[in-house]
Amino acid sequence: MSVADPTVDVLPAEPKQDVVPTIGSPVGGGWKSHLGSLLFLLPGAVWLLVIVVYPFIATIVRSLFDGSGTRFIALGNYKAIFSTTDTIVSLKNNVVWVVVFPFLVTFFGLVFAVLTERIRWGTAFKTIVFMPLVFSATAAGLTWASIFFNDPHTGVVNAAVQGVANAVNPPGLYPVDTSAGESVGGLAATGVESGPGGTLQSKSTVTAGGTIELGLTGISPTVLQQNHATTARIPTSSNGAITGLVWRDFSPSHPTERGQVFTDEDGIAGLHVALLSADGSVGAKTTTASDGSFSFAGVGSSAYRIQITANNFQAGFNGIFFLGTQSLTPTSSLNPTLQAILSLPIVDIAMIIAYLWIWAGFAMVVIGAGLAALNREVLEAAQIDGASEWQTLRRVTVPMLRPVLVVVFVTMLINVLKIFDIILNMATPSSQGGASTIALDIYNDFASNNGQGLAAAFAVILFVLVVPAMLMNLKRIRG
Amino acid sequence: MSAVQAASLPAAKVAPARRFRFRPSRIVINVVLAAVAIFWLVPAVGIAIISLRPESAFEQSGWWTVFTAPAQLTFSNYQKLFSAGFQPGGVLDSLTTSLAITIPVTILVTVIASLTAYSLVFGRWRGRTVVFLLIVAMLVLPLQMALIPVASLYNFVGDTTGVKIFGSVVGVIIFHVAFGLPFGIFLMRNFYTGIPHDLLEAGRIDGAGEWTLFRKVVMPLGLPAAASLAIFQFIWVWNDLLVALVFLANNTHETLTLYLYSQTRFLSSNYWIISTGAMISIIVPLIVFFAFQRYFVRGVLAGAVK
Numbered sequence: 001m002s003v004a005d006p007t008v009d010v011l012p013a014e015p016k017q018d019v020v021p022t023i024g025s026p027v028g029g030g031w032k033s034h035l036g037s038l039l040f041l042l043p044g045a046v047w048l049l050v051i052v053v054y055p056f057i058a059t060i061v062r063s064l065f066d067g068s069g070t071r072f073i074a075l076g077n078y079k080a081i082f083s084t085t086d087t088i089v090s091l092k093n094n095v096v097w098v099v100v101f102p103f104l105v106t107f108f109g110l111v112f113a114v115l116t117e118r119i120r121w122g123t124a125f126k127t128i129v130f131m132p133l134v135f136s137a138t139a140a141g142l143t144w145a146s147i148f149f150n151d152p153h154t155g156v157v158n159a160a161v162q163g164v165a166n167a168v169n170p171p172g173l174y175p176v177d178t179s180a181g182e183s184v185g186g187l188a189a190t191g192v193e194s195g196p197g198g199t200l201q202s203k204s205t206v207t208a209g210g211t212i213e214l215g216l217t218g219i220s221p222t223v224l225q226q227n228h229a230t231t232a233r234i235p236t237s238s239n240g241a242i243t244g245l246v247w248r249d250f251s252p253s254h255p256t257e258r259g260q261v262f263t264d265e266d267g268i269a270g271l272h273v274a275l276l277s278a279d280g281s282v283g284a285k286t287t288t289a290s291d292g293s294f295s296f297a298g299v300g301s302s303a304y305r306i307q308i309t310a311n312n313f314q315a316g317f318n319g320i321f322f323l324g325t326q327s328l329t330p331t332s333s334l335n336p337t338l339q340a341i342l343s344l345p346i347v348d349i350a351m352i353i354a355y356l357w358i359w360a361g362f363a364m365v366v367i368g369a370g371l372a373a374l375n376r377e378v379l380e381a382a383q384i385d386g387a388s389e390w391q392t393l394r395r396v397t398v399p400m401l402r403p404v405l406v407v408v409f410v411t412m413l414i415n416v417l418k419i420f421d422i423i424l425n426m427a428t429p430s431s432q433g434g435a436s437t438i439a440l441d442i443y444n445d446f447a448s449n450n451g452q453g454l455a456a457a458f459a460v461i462l463f464v465l466v467v468p469a470m471l472m473n474l475k476r477i478r479g
Numbered sequence: 480m481s482a483v484q485a486a487s488l489p490a491a492k493v494a495p496a497r498r499f500r501f502r503p504s505r506i507v508i509n510v511v512l513a514a515v516a517i518f519w520l521v522p523a524v525g526i527a528i529i530s531l532r533p534e535s536a537f538e539q540s541g542w543w544t545v546f547t548a549p550a551q552l553t554f555s556n557y558q559k560l561f562s563a564g565f566q567p568g569g570v571l572d573s574l575t576t577s578l579a580i581t582i583p584v585t586i587l588v589t590v591i592a593s594l595t596a597y598s599l600v601f602g603r604w605r606g607r608t609v610v611f612l613l614i615v616a617m618l619v620l621p622l623q624m625a626l627i628p629v630a631s632l633y634n635f636v637g638d639t640t641g642v643k644i645f646g647s648v649v650g651v652i653i654f655h656v657a658f659g660l661p662f663g664i665f666l667m668r669n670f671y672t673g674i675p676h677d678l679l680e681a682g683r684i685d686g687a688g689e690w691t692l693f694r695k696v697v698m699p700l701g702l703p704a705a706a707s708l709a710i711f712q713f714i715w716v717w718n719d720l721l722v723a724l725v726f727l728a729n730n731t732h733e734t735l736t737l738y739l740y741s742q743t744r745f746l747s748s749n750y751w752i753i754s755t756g757a758m759i760s761i762i763v764p765l766i767v768f769f770a771f772q773r774y775f776v777r778g779v780l781a782g783a784v785k
Binding site for chain 2 (some may be wrong): 022034037038043045047050051056058112115119125129134135136142144146147151154156348363418421425429439443447452459460463471
């Protein structure tokens with residue numbers, strides 16, 4: 001048996017016999033075997049009583065006392081939990097997980113289990129999808145954090161988004177990052193001023209046969225190098241043409257002098273420039289050469305300003321902050337409690353994807369085992385009766401798989417009720433408050449000075465939430 | 480469906496197209512699943528490559544650039560982490576701490592669960608059903624229900640006897656064993672109920688004691704289940720963060736998950752440590768997984784109740 005062919009005998013156990021196996025045999029054993037088998041029970045029983053049963057009761061009692069554990073406050077801790085914004089956020093996040101995750105993981109498990117039966121490399125596929133199950137949620141969370149990194153240079157998702165964004169809306173060669181406090185107008189140095197709509201324009205006009213010099217500053221040598229800029233050169237004037245130069249007006253040898261073109265200054269290469277008429281309309285366009293020079297031929301007799309167009313300075317895509325708690329639902333106009341309830345932090349989505357990556361293989365294998373145990377004759381009968389594959393899946397396979405699907409669903413439900421590690425490791429520390437869950441609050445309260453009463457109450461809430469699953473298990477076992 | 484069957488169903492074939500026809504071609508299924516497989520591989524491949532790139536490369540360019548410039552791959556991150564040796568707080572010390580917790584827990588859970596299950600199945604004391612149902616109820620009990628009292632208990636023992644359990648490896652082990660037992664007992668019991676009682680009765684007639692019956696009859700027969708349990712337990716404990724976080728508090732030795740977590744406060748500047756540490760932490764369970772795949776899958780299937 002391997003991941004590829006889980007066989008029937010390992011299905012989630014329904015006891016083969018009744019819970020009371022046999023009536024004791026009349027022969028052999030006697031009091032010695034009686035005592036012997038009770039002794040076998042001892043270590044397990046003691047362990048469970050001391051570390052599970054007693055603490056269980058003690059926690060319920062503890063939840064009725066205040067932080068220091070000395071004063072009885074009845075349901076005070078519970079009231080606090082349901083009336084504090086921070087804890088409501090945690091409850092809300094747990095609801096998001098519980099509503100979304102078990103459904104998604106069961107769905108993907110079913111789809112994968114059904115589809116892998118039809119490919120030749122099913123074993124390889126199952127191994128690949130199952131493998132993340134050995135990742136700790138810690139390692140997986142940190143791994144996925146790197147996938148979602150903010151910076152398109154390091155995070156693969158943002159890199160992909162950037163690829164698309166830049167194809168649709170290409171950034172300029174000289175991007176100006178307004179979010180970092182830079183401005184296009186700040187680049188103007190010599191003979192240049194801010195124009196409308198993020199453009200720059202020459203202060204003076206120029207006519208055919210004239211040459212104009214436009215100095216910019218605040219452009220890094222690295223960017224110029226990337227754009228293959230060479231030493232600035234003032235073009236010779238020519239009849240009937242407007243010529244000019246755009247250059248980096250900063251000379252390392254003369255750091256304070258502006259307006260003069262020194263030999264250690266570079267032209268600004270690849271810059272889009274256009275003719276700007278007196279009425280504000282934009283005429284012919286061209287691009288500067290590597291030495292920063294440009295030329296408009298056949299311009300007639302009117303006077304023009306030179307415009308440096310806005311697209312030169314357009315900033316590129318800077319990355320989406322997937323690991324923050326920026327809400328996907330607009331809630332800013334609401335009161336804090338409603339905000340807490342209705343906000344959907346983007347990091348929840350990122351974490352749900354990461355957690356699916358871990359657990360889809362589990363769902364696939366358990367459902368696959370159920371699928372393998374199905375009575376093939378029923379399926380074939382359905383097809384002989386003319387049912388399409390989709391109908392067979394919808395009306396025969398899924399209903400027959402129902403018990404297994406329920407097991408997967410409930411297992412995942414319990415799992416995400418207690419969700420903890422992935423949040424601690426994936427949400428950035430500053431956004432953990434907004435992504436917090438019950439289990440995270442329990443830990444934080446536990447570790448805080450006076451929070452143990454709250455932590456106990458929270459644990460009891462968690463327990464109450466798993467009670468239905470507990471009853472379901474009991475019912476299943478008793479048959 | 481085979482071609483023969485399809486051929487014998489002309490009616491179904493010729494029938495006018497129905498609204499819903501779930502008959503994606505083989506090519507479509509292959510393409511879709513290939514895309515899914517790639518999606519599943521990307522994070523693991525990504526973190527492996529990040530760990531194999533120089534520390535300085537991380538902020539400068541994406542890991543995917545190795546596909547065009549494979550020369551940047553290096554083991555320097557691993558060398559750096561390993562060169563710190565076994566001092567507390569280092570990755571090798573964390574590796575041994577994780578082993579020092581995981582191995583005893585695995586052994587204890589497997590042995591004690593087997594004994595308890597034996598008593599539940601082959602013992603003749605009254606109330607076995609009730610005890611078993613209690614254990615089933617414990618399967619889904621959140622361990623958060625035990626944190627505060629157990630911590631107090633550990634502190635109490637520490638104060639009265641001077642034996643420090645809170646903040647020690649022993650405390651972590653004790654807690655893990657307790658919360659591993661319900662599932663262990665459940666799994667072993669279900670397996671043992673399939674063993675014919677006649678086998679034991681024969682042994683009893685021959686005068687074998689309970690211990691002998693357990694050692695010579697039941698335990699060997701139950702080995703596959705014990706193996707599943709052990710593997711499952713091993714990976715479960717190896718991957719734990721919460722219990723270690725609470726009960727190993729302030730210890731200079733950390734488990735691997737704690738080691739990784741402690742680096743997250745400086746996520747991007749420490750990512751070379753995180754990626755390398757994550758790889759080291761994954762290697763052990765990955766080996767266990769591939770070596771004992773079938774047992775692990777069996778444990779997972781049985782564990783679909785936890």
